[in-house]
Amino acid sequence: MIKKVDYPSLEKVKWSDVRVDVHKVNPALAKIMDSIPHVDELGLYKAKYAFGNDVLRDSTFCVPNNGMILPIDDPRVPATVKEDLNYSQYTIPLALVLKHSVELNIQCEERINPVTLYTKGQLLGLTGALGHTTSPTLFSVIKNWNITAGARCVFVLPKIQDAPSYKKLCKKRNVKRNMPRTLLDQGPMLAQIAQHKNFATPWAAELLFFSKACLEKCDDVGSKDFHLFLYEIAWKGSDYWRSMILHDLIWDSFAKVLTVQHIRVKPHIVNIVRHLIAIRLGVTPGFSPAIDDEIAPIEGLKEDFIEIYGLKNFAPTIIVPKHFSVTDGRPVYWSLQVPNYFEYTPKPKKEKSNIADDLREIKSLAEKFCEAALSGKLQYIVVGTHLYNTLKKMQFDFFHSSSDAGEGIRPNSDMPKEDKNLIRCAKKFGCNGFSEISPFTRGCIRITLSD
Numbered sequence: 001m002i003k004k005v006d007y008p009s010l011e012k013v014k015w016s017d018v019r020v021d022v023h024k025v026n027p028a029l030a031k032i033m034d035s036i037p038h039v040d041e042l043g044l045y046k047a048k049y050a051f052g053n054d055v056l057r058d059s060t061f062c063v064p065n066n067g068m069i070l071p072i073d074d075p076r077v078p079a080t081v082k083e084d085l086n087y088s089q090y091t092i093p094l095a096l097v098l099k100h101s102v103e104l105n106i107q108c109e110e111r112i113n114p115v116t117l118y119t120k121g122q123l124l125g126l127t128g129a130l131g132h133t134t135s136p137t138l139f140s141v142i143k144n145w146n147i148t149a150g151a152r153c154v155f156v157l158p159k160i161q162d163a164p165s166y167k168k169l170c171k172k173r174n175v176k177r178n179m180p181r182t183l184l185d186q187g188p189m190l191a192q193i194a195q196h197k198n199f200a201t202p203w204a205a206e207l208l209f210f211s212k213a214c215l216e217k218c219d220d221v222g223s224k225d226f227h228l229f230l231y232e233i234a235w236k237g238s239d240y241w242r243s244m245i246l247h248d249l250i251w252d253s254f255a256k257v258l259t260v261q262h263i264r265v266k267p268h269i270v271n272i273v274r275h276l277i278a279i280r281l282g283v284t285p286g287f288s289p290a291i292d293d294e295i296a297p298i299e300g301l302k303e304d305f306i307e308i309y310g311l312k313n314f315a316p317t318i319i320v321p322k323h324f325s326v327t328d329g330r331p332v333y334w335s336l337q338v339p340n341y342f343e344y345t346p347k348p349k350k351e352k353s354n355i356a357d358d359l360r361e362i363k364s365l366a367e368k369f370c371e372a373a374l375s376g377k378l379q380y381i382v383v384g385t386h387l388y389n390t391l392k393k394m395q396f397d398f399f400h401s402s403s404d405a406g407e408g409i410r411p412n413s414d415m416p417k418e419d420k421n422l423i424r425c426a427k428k429f430g431c432n433g434f435s436e437i438s439p440f441t442r443g444c445i446r447i448t449l450s451d
Helices: 015-025 027-034 079-085 126-131 163-173 183-194 221-237 244-260 267-280 298-307 355-375 386-392 412-418
Strands: 009-013 044-050 054-057 060-065 068-071 095-099 101-108 111-119 145-149 204-210 286-289 318-322 332-335 394-400 409-411 444-449
Touching (some): 009 060, 060 079, 163 298, 267 386, 298 318, 409 412, 412 444
Antiparallel strands (some): 054 060, 095 204
């Protein structure tokens, strides 16, 4: 039986239509909205995006219109929608995630970096909503910001390289893409699978967009509280980036410590360690095996890779972006095979090193930095800070596909022994093998809380 879906779609709604839904996901915001006089006269739009649909593409806001996804400046988009929602240049209007999630990422040439994952109850679009500036910004200069419904940086852990099996999957799900060359090439292919009319689990991210009228300054207490609430969210969310100069000073001081000790460190290793610490701080996401359908239609995708593609020996584990959370304590991973760190420094052409070499150097530098920050030359700078408290409870574990990669580098076959989510599979499929030959697990770093 074909399941009927009602997305992508965009519907203008009143506050009274959605207040119950907002109270469930963000009660603090809902309470403020309830206090705004004539709140039902403010324009709100409820949007549904299918998995993989663009919400922002190359810094251009995309809206559902008659079953299609169109850029906001497309002539087919109604004038009223443009008037209400096209107020945030180079980003999206203020939005609240009502259901599932969206991923903010930036693409530079062939590299895709997940920047933030917004889940139920979170607000996005604050930069444009609160900026109110016509001056050029990074969003106007670098027009390669993207927001995708669900995870864009998503992939199947086992290798998907069997040509007949892939051809069968493409035919069954009408996938119009060549076999993925890299792990992060899989995202658009998985989106096409999930958007097929016969896909087992229809999935849509739901967003509530706030119109320009919602953000216009008013003298009533409710409107002032609303704006104050937005500024507080934006302020808290920008803490790491506002203190970036402090982080730069810390690493500059650390470089001097290494120089005194006659220790030479490769620039790309420094960038990787900084990125790993940012992941542990929760600033930017790492990766983790999906355990539910919040980030993507996971169970339906797993079913297709077993029953259509014919994956037999390995669990159809699907990896998605995840922010490290002290609350749930789940491990987060980063892989040298998915080099998505921001301060990218390519290796010199003459410099030869392999994955095992890089792992050993990353491990060594991370240990030296923690030692210097917690009890050495850097302690006077970082003591009492969030970074200091984080480093005290931070643990990195290093994995490689070879059992003799070096001291302190563990075989990747140990990974599922300590994280069963890596081999999570429905009992009806009966497959729970771990893909030790997956590119992701060759040169993998696990980030957890220390004991």
